[in-house]
Amino acid sequence: MLAYHFTEMPYPYVPQEVEDRYGTARVLLPNSYYDPKLGADLYNRYLDDFIYADDLGLEIMLNEHHQTLTCTDVSIPISAAALARQTKRARICLLGTPLPHRDNPVRVAEEIAMLDCISRGRINCGFVRGVGSEVHPAGTNPVATRERFEEAHDLILKAWTTPEPFHWEGKHWQYRYVNVWPQPYQQPHPPIWITGTSAGNVPWVADRDYVFAVFLLAFDDASYLFDVYRQRTAELGMPTPGEDKFAVLCLCYTAETDEQAWDEGRQLMWYLQRKRHPALFNPPGFASVPANMAFLAGIDKPRGDTFESLREKGIIIAGSPTTVAKQIKQWHERGVGHLLMMNHAGPMGAEMTRKSMKLFAEEVYPEVREMAPISVERVAAGLPA
Amino acid sequence: MVISALRDHVSMWPLSGSEIEVRSGGSGPRIVLLHGAYGWWGWEPVHQRLAERFTVVAPSHPGFGSSPRLPDVDTVDDLAYLYLDLIAARGILPARLVGFGFGGWLAAEIAVRCPHAVERLILVDSVGIKTSGREGRDIEDPFVLVGDEQQRLFWADPSRQSVPLPHPDMNEDLLEAMLSNQEAAMLYGWKPFFHNPKLKQRLHRITAPSLVVWGEEDRIVSPAYGKAFADSIPGARFVTIPGVGHYPHREGVEPFVQSVVDFLG
Numbered sequence: 214m215l216a217y218h219f220t221e222m223p224y225p226y227v228p229q230e231v232e233d234r235y236g237t238a239r240v241l242l243p244n245s246y247y248d249p250k251l252g253a254d255l256y257n258r259y260l261d262d263f264i265y266a267d268d269l270g271l272e273i274m275l276n277e278h279h280q281t282l283t284c285t286d287v288s289i290p291i292s293a294a295a296l297a298r299q300t301k302r303a304r305i306c307l308l309g310t311p312l313p314h315r316d317n318p319v320r321v322a323e324e325i326a327m328l329d330c331i332s333r334g335r336i337n338c339g340f341v342r343g344v345g346s347e348v349h350p351a352g353t354n355p356v357a358t359r360e361r362f363e364e365a366h367d368l369i370l371k372a373w374t375t376p377e378p379f380h381w382e383g384k385h386w387q388y389r390y391v392n393v394w395p396q397p398y399q400q401p402h403p404p405i406w407i408t409g410t411s412a413g414n415v416p417w418v419a420d421r422d423y424v425f426a427v428f429l430l431a432f433d434d435a436s437y438l439f440d441v442y443r444q445r446t447a448e449l450g451m452p453t454p455g456e457d458k459f460a461v462l463c464l465c466y467t468a469e470t471d472e473q474a475w476d477e478g479r480q481l482m483w484y485l486q487r488k489r490h491p492a493l494f495n496p497p498g499f500a501s502v503p504a505n506m507a508f509l510a511g512i513d514k515p516r517g518d519t520f521e522s523l524r525e526k527g528i529i530i531a532g533s534p535t536t537v538a539k540q541i542k543q544w545h546e547r548g549v550g551h552l553l554m555m556n557h558a559g560p561m562g563a564e565m566t567r568k569s570m571k572l573f574a575e576e577v578y579p580e581v582r583e584m585a586p587i588s589v590e591r592v593a594a595g596l597p598a
Numbered sequence: 599m600v601i602s603a604l605r606d607h608v609s610m611w612p613l614s615g616s617e618i619e620v621r622s623g624g625s626g627p628r629i630v631l632l633h634g635a636y637g638w639w640g641w642e643p644v645h646q647r648l649a650e651r652f653t654v655v656a657p658s659h660p661g662f663g664s665s666p667r668l669p670d671v672d673t674v675d676d677l678a679y680l681y682l683d684l685i686a687a688r689g690i691l692p693a694r695l696v697g698f699g700f701g702g703w704l705a706a707e708i709a710v711r712c713p714h715a716v717e718r719l720i721l722v723d724s725v726g727i728k729t730s731g732r733e734g735r736d737i738e739d740p741f742v743l744v745g746d747e748q749q750r751l752f753w754a755d756p757s758r759q760s761v762p763l764p765h766p767d768m769n770e771d772l773l774e775a776m777l778s779n780q781e782a783a784m785l786y787g788w789k790p791f792f793h794n795p796k797l798k799q800r801l802h803r804i805t806a807p808s809l810v811v812w813g814e815e816d817r818i819v820s821p822a823y824g825k826a827f828a829d830s831i832p833g834a835r836f837v838t839i840p841g842v843g844h845y846p847h848r849e850g851v852e853p854f855v856q857s858v859v860d861f862l863g
Binding site for chain 2: 241349352354355356357490491492493496497498501502505506509510
């Protein structure tokens with residue numbers, strides 16, 4: 214398996230009572246609570262942690278959100294650009310570009326191709342629809358996010374694979390001359406990664422032989438979606454997808470002993486405890502009518518997840534090196550080849566984050582690497598790993 | 599508000615290779631009622647009262663209620679042409695149009711496209727135009743509010759009535775209709791937010807005698823906005839109803855019906 218270091222680059226300095234007063238960590242929480250001097254330290258520290266991951270032999274994952282204290286990486290092309298130059302070997306997984314919310318997909322095609330060239334072919338290119346609250350910062354019609362996602366995807370792929378100017382008159386975008394310079398370093402294009410939470414869109418991912426990633430899902434929920442992917446490829450007579458096609462994101466913390474990890478690693482819960490405003494998070498029309506009906510039917514059920522129950526479900530991976538390796542093995546048994554490690558959340562300091570990263574890299578990763586020996590070189594060459 | 603079952607008075611009319619849900623009843627001259635962003639909530643008291651004087655025709659726009667969405671119909675521009683086709687096909691030409699909120703915007707778009715297709719125009723707490731500058735917020739956004747906060751925007755007295763917002767305890771048919779309404783409202787109204795920047799400059803084309811009715815305590819679109827709307831329509835009369843909010847036809851059924859009867863005769 215390949216392991217990726219990830220932090221959302223949170224801004225952890227807003228008092229809880231302020232977040233409570235606004236009922237949300239996103240969109241409506243005034244930016245007067247952001248101090249750029251503290252923000253400067255945070256950005257540089259987070260980027261340094263990514264460079265440290267490169268030094269440790271880990272891969273890198275980035276994502277972006279907007280108008281939120283939970284994630285101040287507002288542009289993955291910017292963070293990836295810094296890291297493309299400052300890292301030596303790591304894959305840089307952009308997971309991902311929120312396609313419905315980028316007003317110019319041709320510009321996305323250019324940016325990713327440029328990053329791929331600067332990094333000499335180390336980019337994994339993730340495309341996401343974006344969570345519901347992202348429609349507000351971008352002003353995107355929630356009803357149109359899926360069709361914008363698909364049109365932008367089709368346009369970008371065509372821009373990477375067409376050796377001459379072409380014409381595009383779609384529903385959402387129109388161009389008379391698309392002729393992207395540069396072209397991706399990895400030919401015909403970087404590996405494409407797509408995230409998902411429900412079965413409906415999985416066949417679209419499987420049809421295209423893309424990497425399918427799930428975030429913070431329990432073993433059973435993730436396995437179900439992976440099975441939908443496998444069934445689809447079987448129906449189409451495609452080769453059985455290998456471990457290189459499945460990725461999972463977990464909250465991760467490794468320490469010398471279980472007790473220490475479960476004590477210190479509890480700080481990761483910060484991410485799950487942020488205020489989510491129901492109307493902002495699920496804007497009208499973002500989810501389908503049946504999905505909303507199912508959601509409402511379950512809304513009164515207590516969530517009640519604890520650090521312990523989340524460990525049981527595989528959403529949190531925490532413990533001694535032995536325990537962490539065992540938990541990761543449980544994911545591997547479900548066919549996962551990419552472990553996206555959210556090694557940091559909220560106020561967790563650099564020292565603690567790095568201690569966990571180092572211990573993982575030295576004591577756990579060699580064993581994890583052997584579970585599913587995915588070749589970075591073959592991934593970069595677009596070959597089955 | 600006592601609302602009869604969701605399906606009462608409903609029939610499906612053919613439209614554009616598909617169909618459209620229409621609530622109808624009563625006798626006398628036909629009036630076409632175009633609903634707002636939260637749709638119809640059944641055969642409502644206002645329908646019943648108007649049906650005593652008129653033949654009420656109250657369609658659900660494509661995507662609202664049980665009207666299916668139509669392919670490539672995703673703007674108010676599309677809806678305006680669709681309704682012009684519908685009223686022509688049903689022989690309701692020229693039509694007496696009454697538009698509520700979002701439906702007022704739609705009625706105005708129909709009237710500027712085809713002035714002779716409209717015999718009388720009544721706009722009720724209508725959205726659709728831009729009156730302020732780029733940093734002005736003419737139209738309040740209820741969709742980012744939940745529960746009571748949202749109810750407070752709609753009613754002068756939210757203790758007496760409420761909008762049937764999607765809720766787990768709701769009857770399944772109503773829940774499905776309300777969720778469909780939300781989706782359709784966003785489809786047509788998301789951006790620019792429930793208005794057409796070009797509409798105001800086109801309102802001079804309207805030739806039908808017009809009435810603009812407004813709830814004095816409307817917190818979604820203010821009476822000042824309503825006055826500006828009326829001032830842009832040649833010869834339009836502007837009346838306000840005291841003690842009601844965004845829904846005069848629900849919160850003040852009697853004075854509202856009286857204003858319609860006075861105007862239409």
